[in-house]
Amino acid sequence: MRIGGLQKCSLIDYPGKVACVIFTQGCNFRCPYCHNRELVLPKYFGDTIPQDDVINFLERRQHYLEGVVITGGEPTYQADLLDLLKQIKQMGYSLKLDTNGSCPDVLQEIIACGLVDYIAMDIKTSFEKYSKATGVRLPVERIKESIALIRGANVKYEFRTTVVRPFCEFEDIHKIVVELGGKQAYKLQPFKATEKIINPNIQSIDQFNEHEIESWKAKI
Ligand code: SF4
Known part of the structure; x- marks a missing residue:
């Protein structure tokens, strides 16, 4: 398991819970606007944190933390993700998984084993633009399959899109x-460029602001 970072306490990453955040290292997408190049591009990878250190930390914090968020990179891209989830679940933590939805087979196993309580999935853009937005060729059927799996699962969930021109x-x-249809949690967030994004050319593009995106919500 490649763990690239650990945020020891967060009040915003797991809705309603005090949580820590585990960042997995490695991603199968190359979204040009990604802020996390040190978790995506191998040439920027830092040292990994041993899984045992993370487990020891979680054992010590059992009385202070309510939840654990697993994010990336892309967690479902890790070969031994299920082992880590099982270890954390056995300690009694609520688990939230952030995913890009590219590995529905892994998601299905996680859901079937009851290992997560909350799933947040990024929907990058409309399906016809997916390759452009993710920098890779991926059958969008896999994204559709993940959406269907999450909607049918007995877990809390949200879909979200970062709006990037x-x-x-x-x-x-x-x-x-x-495509999503009906009432469900779907969040839109504006994009703010930083110096560390994968494709720095995006910094010069004028982006939608919060007010513009709010007005879309009203229209829709
Ligand atoms: S899926 Fe997420 S972590 Fe991976 S490249 Fe895209 S924005 Fe970055």
């Missing part, structure tokens, strides 16, 4: 909403 505009959000 030129990969995602109002028309794409509208298509996603139509």
